[in-house]
Amino acid sequence: MSLVKKLVRPEIQEQTSYHVPDATNLVKLDAMENPYALPETLKTELGAHLAQVALNRYPVPTYRPLKQKICQKFGVPSGFDVVLGNGSDELISMLSIVCAKPGATVVAPVPTFVMYAISAQLAGLQFVGVPLRADLSLDLPAMLAAIAQHKPALVYLANPNNPTGTWLSEDDVTQVLHAMKDIGFVVLDEAYQTFAPGTSMARLPEFSNLIVMRTASKIGLAGLRLGYMSASGEILAQVEKVRPPYNINVLTAAAAEFLLDHLPLFDAQAAQIRAQRSEMIATLSALNGVHVFPSQANFLLIRVPNSELIFNKLLENRILVKNVGKMHGLLNNCLRVTISTPQDNQLFVAALNDALK
Numbered sequence: 001m002s003l004v005k006k007l008v009r010p011e012i013q014e015q016t017s018y019h020v021p022d023a024t025n026l027v028k029l030d031a032m033e034n035p036y037a038l039p040e041t042l043k044t045e046l047g048a049h050l051a052q053v054a055l056n057r058y059p060v061p062t063y064r065p066l067k068q069k070i071c072q073k074f075g076v077p078s079g080f081d082v083v084l085g086n087g088s089d090e091l092i093s094m095l096s097i098v099c100a101k102p103g104a105t106v107v108a109p110v111p112t113f114v115m116y117a118i119s120a121q122l123a124g125l126q127f128v129g130v131p132l133r134a135d136l137s138l139d140l141p142a143m144l145a146a147i148a149q150h151k152p153a154l155v156y157l158a159n160p161n162n163p164t165g166t167w168l169s170e171d172d173v174t175q176v177l178h179a180m181k182d183i184g185f186v187v188l189d190e191a192y193q194t195f196a197p198g199t200s201m202a203r204l205p206e207f208s209n210l211i212v213m214r215t216a217s218k219i220g221l222a223g224l225r226l227g228y229m230s231a232s233g234e235i236l237a238q239v240e241k242v243r244p245p246y247n248i249n250v251l252t253a254a255a256a257e258f259l260l261d262h263l264p265l266f267d268a269q270a271a272q273i274r275a276q277r278s279e280m281i282a283t284l285s286a287l288n289g290v291h292v293f294p295s296q297a298n299f300l301l302i303r304v305p306n307s308e309l310i311f312n313k314l315l316e317n318r319i320l321v322k323n324v325g326k327m328h329g330l331l332n333n334c335l336r337v338t339i340s341t342p343q344d345n346q347l348f349v350a351a352l353n354d355a356l357k
């Protein structure tokens, strides 16, 4: 038996590594990125700012100035702090490590962001998915039943959800928080908050088991790899123990601190994307054979007659979307399409029209 076969945990040997398709020369509508680059003058200023960063030094691992700015700019309630992650992906894996007691369980509605299950399984936690309803809304009774049955250490609610784009009502969120009161933590993953009608951030003082997670990725800084989450000091103190001390590199920290002083630029881009979202919903809903699910995020989930065929035809026209048709039974023949610039969106609509013929 090879050493790898003998030594590596079987559940890791069974996993496949996260696949990201090559998007060279393609119109990239597969990863919910903000399509807008920084204005030239800001790029130059940022370059000058980053040139001053001491690359020979380790970061200061408290990240105090960056954390303070995040708290101040993103409505973290007074008295609450944040923990930083190398993207929210890393925050999710930190939470898995923190809660990975033998027999512990993670619950989330499915389909949802795949890293909740992957990260749980890698840490040796059991993952239980609670199927959404056929219209992709939350099945609250099923969720409450799963909480009562499995007593999960963690419940993830992505709001808006990926890959569906659906928005959970405040009432649904509240019911889950109450049901989990003496049982476990509820992670409200607000990765797409800038495109959404609300946030649970202000509710942190109300629920001692609430964790609110956000990322800089979807506002336009996916390449920086910066996520943050807020919760009670008691929870954050434990997560800090598993955070690699220098997980945010000096260039990311410096760029984020600089760019957080330019949030109106990113807010304006988000507003453009939201306006394009409304236009795309109207345009796509008018197409024969296309069903558009409601979305409060920067992408749309659409059902087409044959997602594999349409995905390949779009690719022939240099358009890359995400075929989620095989990801879960509820997503049969579905594609997930990022809302982009008006030009990219038009290219997509024209190619989709062609593909549907």
Ligand SMILES: Cc1ncc(COP(=O)(O)O)c(C=O)c1O
Pocket: 031, 032, 086, 087, 088, 089, 090, 113, 158, 161, 162, 189, 191, 214, 215, 216, 217, 222, 226, 227
């Ligand atoms: C719901 C949700 N949470 C978290 C992430 C990961 O974000 P990050 O780029 O911060 O790792 C994604 C990425 O698509 C997501 O959809």
